[in-house]
Amino acid sequence: MIQFTCDLCGIPINPETSRRFVVKLEIYAIESSLEMVPLENSTDPLELMEKIIESAEDDIAEELPKNKTERFDLCCNCHTKFKSDPLGRKMNRKIQFSSN
Ligand SMILES: [Zn+2]
Secondary structure (H helix, E strand, O other): OOOEEOOOOOOEEOOOOOOOEEEEEEEOOOOOHHHHOOOOOOOOHHHHHHHHHHHHHHHHHHHOOOOEEEEEEEOHHHHHHHHHOOOOHHHHHOOOOOOO
């Protein structure tokens, strides 16, 4: 049987007796290359559009950062905490945290 462990509190999660929650986080940079294309020295709007499209395609092929996807297993308690504070903002403000 596959044994799961909560990635937050570290307790073992038995799928037969308790609920297991999976959190998937996807982190990626937003591309704004279209705004960065230089517009100088062009008189022909069609030519300009071609340049913009070519430039955007180049950027996508060469410079698009890799998406980062993370997956976490959470127990029922940690799932409840995560739902109410996904970015840990409340947690950072708390200095004291009871560790059972
Ligand atoms: Zn937990």
